[in-house]
Amino acid sequence: MTVQLIAMQLFSGLALGAILIMVALGLSIIFGMLGIVNFAHGALFMVGAYAGLYVAGLTGSFWWALVLAPVLIGLFGMLIERFLIRPLYGRSPDDPLLLTFGLGYVLVEAVRILFGTDGIPFSTPAALRGVVNLGIGFFPLYRLFVIGVVLAVLLLLWLGLERTKFGLIVRAGSADPLIMRVLGVDISKLWLVVFGIGVGITALGGVLAAPMRNVSPEMGTLVLAEAFVVTVIGGMGSLAGAVIAGLIVGVAVSMTSLFAPEMATIVMFALMALILLVRPNGLYGRAAPGL
Amino acid sequence: MNEPIMSVANVGKQFGGLIALRGITADFKEGQITAIIGPNGAGKSTFFNILSGALKPSSGTLKFRGADMAGVPQHDYVHRGIARSYQITNIFPNLAVLENVRVAAQAFRSRMNIWTNRGVYEDIEDKASATLAAVGLSGRAGTLAKFLAHGQQRALEIAIALVADPALLLLDEPTAGMGPEETREMVALIEKLAADRTILLVEHKMKMILGLSDRVLVLHHGELLADGTPEEIRANGEVRRVYLGQNDGYA
Amino acid sequence: MSVVRNVELAPPSSRRGLAVLFPGANRWRVPLSVLTLCILPWVLPSQALAVNVLIYGLLAVGYNLLFGYTGLLSFGHAAFFGAGAYATGIAIGTFGVNWFVAMVVGLAVAGFLATIMGMLAIRTRGIYFSMVTLALSQLVYYTALQASSWTGGENGLRGFTVSTLSFPGFSLNFLDPLVKYYAITIVVALALWFVSRALNSPFGAVIEAIRENETRARACGYNVERTKLLSFVLSGILCGLAGTLSAMHLSIVPLDSLHYQTSGLIVMMTLLGGAGSFFGPFIGALAFLLMEDIFSLWTTNWQLIVGVIFILFVLYLPKGIWGTLISWGKGR
Numbered sequence: 001m002t003v004q005l006i007a008m009q010l011f012s013g014l015a016l017g018a019i020l021i022m023v024a025l026g027l028s029i030i031f032g033m034l035g036i037v038n039f040a041h042g043a044l045f046m047v048g049a050y051a052g053l054y055v056a057g058l059t060g061s062f063w064w065a066l067v068l069a070p071v072l073i074g075l076f077g078m079l080i081e082r083f084l085i086r087p088l089y090g091r092s093p094d095d096p097l098l099l100t101f102g103l104g105y106v107l108v109e110a111v112r113i114l115f116g117t118d119g120i121p122f123s124t125p126a127a128l129r130g131v132v133n134l135g136i137g138f139f140p141l142y143r144l145f146v147i148g149v150v151l152a153v154l155l156l157l158w159l160g161l162e163r164t165k166f167g168l169i170v171r172a173g174s175a176d177p178l179i180m181r182v183l184g185v186d187i188s189k190l191w192l193v194v195f196g197i198g199v200g201i202t203a204l205g206g207v208l209a210a211p212m213r214n215v216s217p218e219m220g221t222l223v224l225a226e227a228f229v230v231t232v233i234g235g236m237g238s239l240a241g242a243v244i245a246g247l248i249v250g251v252a253v254s255m256t257s258l259f260a261p262e263m264a265t266i267v268m269f270a271l272m273a274l275i276l277l278v279r280p281n282g283l284y285g286r287a288a289p290g291l
Numbered sequence: 292m293n294e295p296i297m298s299v300a301n302v303g304k305q306f307g308g309l310i311a312l313r314g315i316t317a318d319f320k321e322g323q324i325t326a327i328i329g330p331n332g333a334g335k336s337t338f339f340n341i342l343s344g345a346l347k348p349s350s351g352t353l354k355f356r357g358a359d360m361a362g363v364p365q366h367d368y369v370h371r372g373i374a375r376s377y378q379i380t381n382i383f384p385n386l387a388v389l390e391n392v393r394v395a396a397q398a399f400r401s402r403m404n405i406w407t408n409r410g411v412y413e414d415i416e417d418k419a420s421a422t423l424a425a426v427g428l429s430g431r432a433g434t435l436a437k438f439l440a441h442g443q444q445r446a447l448e449i450a451i452a453l454v455a456d457p458a459l460l461l462l463d464e465p466t467a468g469m470g471p472e473e474t475r476e477m478v479a480l481i482e483k484l485a486a487d488r489t490i491l492l493v494e495h496k497m498k499m500i501l502g503l504s505d506r507v508l509v510l511h512h513g514e515l516l517a518d519g520t521p522e523e524i525r526a527n528g529e530v531r532r533v534y535l536g537q538n539d540g541y542a
Numbered sequence: 543m544s545v546v547r548n549v550e551l552a553p554p555s556s557r558r559g560l561a562v563l564f565p566g567a568n569r570w571r572v573p574l575s576v577l578t579l580c581i582l583p584w585v586l587p588s589q590a591l592a593v594n595v596l597i598y599g600l601l602a603v604g605y606n607l608l609f610g611y612t613g614l615l616s617f618g619h620a621a622f623f624g625a626g627a628y629a630t631g632i633a634i635g636t637f638g639v640n641w642f643v644a645m646v647v648g649l650a651v652a653g654f655l656a657t658i659m660g661m662l663a664i665r666t667r668g669i670y671f672s673m674v675t676l677a678l679s680q681l682v683y684y685t686a687l688q689a690s691s692w693t694g695g696e697n698g699l700r701g702f703t704v705s706t707l708s709f710p711g712f713s714l715n716f717l718d719p720l721v722k723y724y725a726i727t728i729v730v731a732l733a734l735w736f737v738s739r740a741l742n743s744p745f746g747a748v749i750e751a752i753r754e755n756e757t758r759a760r761a762c763g764y765n766v767e768r769t770k771l772l773s774f775v776l777s778g779i780l781c782g783l784a785g786t787l788s789a790m791h792l793s794i795v796p797l798d799s800l801h802y803q804t805s806g807l808i809v810m811m812t813l814l815g816g817a818g819s820f821f822g823p824f825i826g827a828l829a830f831l832l833m834e835d836i837f838s839l840w841t842t843n844w845q846l847i848v849g850v851i852f853i854l855f856v857l858y859l860p861k862g863i864w865g866t867l868i869s870w871g872k873g874r
Contacts, residue, residue, distance in 0.1 A: 095856055098809065098856045101810075106846055110609040265684045273678060280666050366762075366765050383759075394751045398763035403745055406743055408742050411744055455762070
């Protein structure tokens with residue numbers, strides 16, 4: 001086992017981490033602002049991948065799929081917020097969770113009807129095929145591209161949150177929704193947009209993952225569990241936490257698959273259990289409200 | 292009776308970088324009614340939460356009947372004789388009124404028994420009924436607590452704390468949101484309760500406090516600004532300036 | 543934080559209090575439930591359906607202790623159902639023990655697993671709890687997938703059967719569908735009796751207080767964490783019991799019985815029937831399985847219809863079928 005091999009595995013761990021960040025980001029954004037856990041998250045990830053498949057089929061271009069599918073599914077997310085989730089505000093916090101679980105159930109079945117139950121291969125766009133020599137070894141170009149997109153999304157999110165008026169409102173709103181009412185900001189519009197953005201990012205994750213994972217109606221089930229692991233480790237609602245936790249989990253999984261491949265999936269859940277023992281609120285989590 | 296029932300020494304509390312309380316020292320004598328007042332943000336609720344065990348102080352010590360409370364979990368406070376009520380009504384909304392009080396009384400008899408029918412503890416139920424009668428809620432025993440009127444919920448709130456028969460009763464704004472009539476009734480109730488226990492309360496209604504309390508503590512910016520009899524507090528120029536002066540109608 | 547979900551009055555605890563409002567229902571709820579279960583095989587379209595109602599109903603009853611009465615929304619209870627099933631199957635298939643010992647093993651393993659998972663999950667609150675229980679149960683799922691020499695991996699556990707239930711002096715033919723049905727009913731009846739006692743006990747009062755208002759329950763002098771853990775473990779053991787019955791009934795344990803989709807199924811059944819009501823979970827299991835039976839005649843995509851119905855329940859009938867009937871009965 002050479003140093004080179006380990007370095008290479010470390011790098012693929014970071015790449016896997018980038019995908020996990022993408023998987024968890026939408027969940028974390030929605031929780032941070034609206035305080036609800038979207039249990040349809042995995043299903044929307046899958047729907048995003050299918051939307052990408054559909055748009056790519058229509059236009060013949062991966063690039064259109066990458067742009068249009070997240071926008072379309074983001075708009076669909078806004079419809080979900082407006083008509084299914086909004087009636088539940090003010091009720092038990094469990095209700096949106098139950099509803100989105102049912103929604104995930106419905107979405108999976110709807111996709112089975114529209115696209116069939118079998119997995120569909122999604123080919124890597126020609127321009128992104130092949131491998132790149134990183135000096136420590138060869139690495140698939142497409143994975144590098146994914147890392148690039150994730151970095152761009154994170155940068156945009158950061159700029160959007162820190163440098164725009166909208167971002168200011170979002171940050172203030174997630175700190176104290178009451179202040180928004182006092183200031184006269186229409187919080188329901190804000191929640192609508194934030195939910196749409198969260199779902200859109202989730203769908204983008206689905207499109208990006210499509211060439212790496214087989215596109216199937218069940219592809220979202222693992223995604224939901226992965227996203228939970230990352231957000232629980234990172235701390236709910238914390239973007240920085242999601243990034244750090246994504247990278248930690250990615251590297252842990254990648255390193256484990258080098259030494260004990262059969263343990264690779266198990267290790268991320270075990271890691272979460274360990275973090276819970278030490279820091280029940282996650283690495284960057286705020287203390288749970290309500291003493 | 293000279294031993295203080297509770298003594299607070301140099302108690303401070305920080306939340307991250309925010310200092311909510313600094314260096315509060317005070318002794319509470321048995322049998323007195325003490326009021327804690329102060330403008331919003333003075334640290335009253337933090338102080339109150341520390342006294343009732345909901346928060347642990349960042350520094351300083353809290354002693355109850357001479358015993359350090361540092362390692363005592365919140366749920367043991369009531370077993371040692373400290374019970375509290377809440378400012379925002381904090382009852383069990385979907386349980387019957389009697390059950391609200393009964394379950395509070397039950398904590399002294401059985402907590403983890405999964406086998407005995409709870410109906411066999413008749414003494415608990417009698418105690419709960421008696422406490423309901425004491426706060427004037429006997430007629431509503433079978434109603435779900437959420438259907439009570441606001442004033443009745445406040446009374447239930449007190450009954451839940453009272454059924455523990457605490458030596459030290461902490462009342463967080465017992466008359467919050469009450470009209471004059473309900474307030475008068477509550478004051479009468481508190482005076483009745485004070486006959487055989489120590490009471491500490493946080494309040495805003497100045498006239499009521501000055502008439503009811505034996506002693507008043509004034510908090511300001513997390514510090515103890517004044518500590519004395521209602522007359523002394525009324526005469527204290529500093530207190531007038533930072534707090535009472537803002538509101539001419541206090542007396 | 544108080545999770546205000548339910549509905550049904552606390553089990554009448556009092557001579558003068560609630561018993562006045564709702565006389566008799568409490569004392570008779572176990573016999574009435576068992577009687578209803580006894581006639582199921584004669585009124586349902588198939589006996590296979592009736593057995594499933596028994597097993598999934600028990601599963602939902604066990605889950606309801608935690609969700610409906612303690613107010614904790616777990617998405618990981620498939621782990622206990624599956625653990626009970628696997629442990630029983632392995633005990634019979636690999637170690638050749640008799641059915642009774644195998645059941646005890648199933649309960650013990652489910653209880654042990656629930657203790658571990660509970661201790662971890664109860665450190666978290668609110669929505670966090672749901673996510674953590676889901677993720678921890680997936681840890682169990684993937685462990686079972688990898689430990690294929692014990693569990694059969696993806697193919698599930700096979701190679702064990704219970705054909706007779708032997709007692710000292712007599713034995714029952716477990717292959718006869720009706721004998722099997724009533725044998726399982728006896729176990730379910732015992733479990734219901736246990737649940738009913740637990741709900742009527744002081745502990746039952748405390749978990750409802752915690753559901754209604756955790757902060758206040760703590761201030762009243764209850765160790766909330768320990769009480770939640772006890773509820774979690776009892777609930778896990780009951781779900782484990784459903785698992786052992788399922789294993790003995792089917793003679794296979796599918797890997798999916800550990801998956802969080804199964805947890806979701808339990809949640810859906812409990813909510814459809816009425817979380818926090820005594821018989822609601824059986825109604826929920828019955829409703830769900832009947833819908834599956836009927837809709838799957840028309841379409842392979844019956845889950846779409848069931849999912850939509852579930853969403854409508856969350857939106858408009860959060861008390862579930864039985865819970866809504868109960869509150870109508872009380873005139874509120």
